Amino acid sequence: MKFFGRPYRLVLLLVLLGNFSISSVAQNGSMLGQSISWKRVQSPFTPDQSNGAIAGGPGSDPNPGAPMFICRAQIQGSVVPGKWVQGNCNVPYGGSEQIMRSYEVAYGSARWGQYQGSVYGLAQTGSNADGSPLYSCRVHYSPNPGTDYGYQPGKLVSDGTCHIPMGGGEVVQGPPFEVLYATGGGRPPYPYPPPYPPYPPYPYPPVQPAQPYPPCRRDDPSVTRQVQGGTSWYVGPRCSSIDAFGNVQPKYPQPGDYAPPPPYDPGASSVNWQQAQSPFVPGDDAVKGGPGNGPKPDSPLYVCRVYSNNALVPGKWVEGECRFVNDQGKEDSSKSYEVATGPAEWRNFDGNIGALVPGGYLADGTHIYICRKQISYFGSKKGYQPGFLANGKCHIPYGVDNVEGTPFDALYNSAPPQQMPPPPPSGPAQPHGILISFVSGTGATAGTVTVTNGSTNNTVTKPLPANSTPPQCMEIVQQAAFQAGLQIQAQPDGGLRVFGTNNAVNVTQASISVSQF
Known part of the structure; x- marks a missing residue:
């Protein structure tokens, strides 16, 4: 049978193809990329690599060897590819790392290869709001000496850069990096034979040797005092022992231990943290998390945070103490804590973690923020109760860890007041702070560092x-x-900028270089 001069079986084939989803056919403006399909999911969800989920890792953050599956999510008219992290899809958008709970996961067959300056042969994994295509890329991200986050996936944009969601921001990386090539339905992306690099082993060997745990803190509840050889030592499960004179016995992770998390780099904040000891009543500049309706109606429930078991956890000030969620999932309290002071504003959480006030970190290094929600406990309304925000959930200490989903409020950085720019200085440019770099580390004798705000x-x-x-x-x-309340910025060469005037940094048993900028 003929149909306008064409065989009927060809028409039938085209009709059948019309039933396929766009995402499974037109991945690259052509028939390239039929090897990828997308599964729509809702957080929390864990992809199954044995059934074809495409891994973008292994990354080492938040866990060593994390698969970092390829995912994508809709945001502001765009479909943005990113990375699967702990049940959510983290995508780079608008200069921030956006945590998305409704997203799609890539399944099928694809290959990672070096980016050669062309998008030919790549699997299209998303699109901008204007319809222009986006592709998946990944960077072996090691921003500082001794710090390695493994492979971190993101999006390849038209200027040939790879944008990865990392630490609450959108980090832009130029080549070299890898991109995701389609493997079905078309020609290889380059002349025969295809110069694909060998697929790297999984997991990758560690780039750096194991580092010791940080020194123990006496105010950490997990740290105990022990007498060894007539000397008092402070000993903890995940910290290096320290004696009363500041001497340290390095303790290294053992097999099965979690690796020490990367250094905490919270980013800019409009809030400062004031060290406090019970009994303490915050002043007028403290950030209020209430009004709460617990034992005392309309209580302010100031925002505080506690260092506990190698985590820095935000909570609520109640009658001189800081209540927080401990690592056992229960409400705990501490008489030593920090109180948030300065300008900030509560707004409905919209997923833009890059604009939030940094609150602290969990023991595995995950950055956490500050949230609040009106809750009821055993049928009684308790008003606004603050807690910490992690992976799209608000954890409120009230007897136990009350885990609340959206909607809830989050604490956002307050925009600086609009002011006229100051007149240019008449003389030579004034320094904005000091730039520090280490010439050498310590030798056999331990030293100290003293920072003054x-x-x-x-x-x-x-x-x-x-x-x-x-x-x-x-x-x-x-x-x-950070603990001294200074604004700092790490430099690519390993140095550190400390902003402000009259600040001082002194070290013993090591050599540093200090200059003004």
Whole structure:
């Protein structure tokens, strides 16, 4: 039988193809990429690699060897490819890492290969709001010496850069990096034979040797005091022992332990943290999380946070103490804590974590933020109760860990007031702060680092363990500067910018270089 001069079987074939989804056929403006299909899911969801989920890892954040499956999500008219992390799809968009709970996961067959400056042969995995295509890429991300996050997937954009969602931001990386090639339905992307690099082994060998746990903190509830050889030592399960004189016995992770998390780099914040000890009543500049309706109606429930079991957890101030969710999933309290002060605003959480006030981190290094929600407990309304935000959920301490989904409020950085720009200085340019770099680390003798905030006179001293490398020393300086309330910025060469005037950094048993900028 003929139909307009064409065989009937060809018409039937075209009709059958018309029943396929667009995502499974037109991946690259042609028949390339039929090897990928998409499964729509809702968080929490775990892809199954044995059934064809396409891995973008292994990454080492948040867990070593994390598969980082390829996913995509709709946002503001765009379909943006990203990475699967702990049940959600994290995508780079608008300069931020967006955590999406409704998304699609890529299944099928595809191949990672080096980006050659062309999109020919790539599997299209998304599109911008204007219809222009987006593709999946991945970067072996190691921003600082001694820090390696493994392979982190993101999106390839038209200017030939790979944008990865990382640490709450949209990190832009130029070549070299890898892109996702389609493997079905078309020619290979380059002249025969296709120069695909060998598929890397899984998981990758560690790039850096194991690093010791950070020194123990005496205010950590998991740390105990022990007497060894007539000397008091403070010992914990995931920290290096320290004595009363600041000497450190390095403790290394054992098989089965979690690897030490990357250094905490919270980013800019309109909020400062004030160290406090019970009994303490926050002042007028403290951030209120209430009004709560617990034992005292309309209680302010100021925002506080506690260092506990290698985590820095936001919670709520109640009658001089800080209540928080501990690692056992219960409400706990601490008499030593920090209180949030300064400008910030509560808004309905919209998924834009890049605009949130950094709140702290979990023991595995996951960055967490600050949230609140009106809750009821055993039928009684408790008003607004603050807690911490992690992976799209609000964890509120009220007897236990009350895990609340959206909608809830999150604490956003307050935009600085609009002011006229200051007149240009008449003389030479004034320095904006100091630039620090380590010339050498410590030797056989342990040292110390002391950081002083010139504005508040807040001084923090930390030990530098013996035989510490310059990058290890710099991590300890960053922690001390953060606790002193300073604004800091890590540099690509391993240095550290400390903003502000009259700040001071002093070290012993190591050598640093300090200059103004």
